[in-house]
Amino acid sequence: xxxxxxxxxxxxxxxxxxxxxxxxxxxxxxxxxxxxxxxxxxxxxxxxxxxxxxxxxxxxxxxxxxxxxxxxxxxxxxxxxxxxxxxxxxxxxxxxxxxxxxxxxxxxxxxxxxxxxxxxxxxxxxxxxxxxxxxxxxxxxxxxxxxxxxxxxxxxxxxx
Numbered sequence: 332x333x334x335x336x337x338x339x340x341x342x343x344x345x346x347x348x349x350x351x352x353x354x355x356x357x358x359x360x361x362x363x364x365x366x367x368x369x370x371x372x373x374x375x376x377x378x379x380x381x382x383x384x385x386x387x388x389x390x391x392x393x394x395x396x397x398x399x400x401x402x403x404x405x406x407x408x409x410x411x412x413x414x415x416x417x418x419x420x421x422x423x424x425x426x427x428x429x430x431x432x433x434x435x436x437x438x439x440x441x442x443x444x445x446x447x448x449x450x451x452x453x454x455x456x457x458x459x460x461x462x463x464x465x466x467x468x469x470x471x472x473x474x475x476x477x478x479x480x481x482x483x484x485x486x487x488x489x490x491x
Contacts, residue, residue: 336469352461371440382441386419424452442476
């Protein structure tokens with residue numbers, strides 16, 4: 332199983348955007364609400380619209396890393412082993428396996444929201460997080476998703 336965090340909230344749709352919000356907003360269409368699994372996809376070089384959610388990493392010398400150890404390796408030490416292979420599924424739900432060297436580790440991971448931990452196809456790829464109290468959410472979520480305290484703050488930032 333790939334790493335994932337759990338977060339409660341609402342997936343909201345505004346024209347051209349999907350937002351993950353901790354509270355309901357009457358001006359937005361609700362896609363889904365409840366407790367979600369949040370996963371993170373590593374983007375492909377030259378194809379930033381595609382990402383792979385790593386399930387395990389097979390090192391070029393034979394070791395296998397999973398879970399938090401795999402995630403830490405990918406973000407902190409992947410440059411040492413570009414021939415390592417990443418096994419997981421893409422952001423469209425397809426199984427995939429690729430060499431680490433075809434991933435763009437300079438780009439932040441893509442945040443993907445799933446209905447539950449066993450799903451492999453995400454419900455949404457939010458563009459922002461709206462949370463009045465982001466400190467109560469998983470650290471990875473607030474690190475990789477632009478965070479605003481309100482929809483008004485998010486809209487104002489878009490026009491700056």
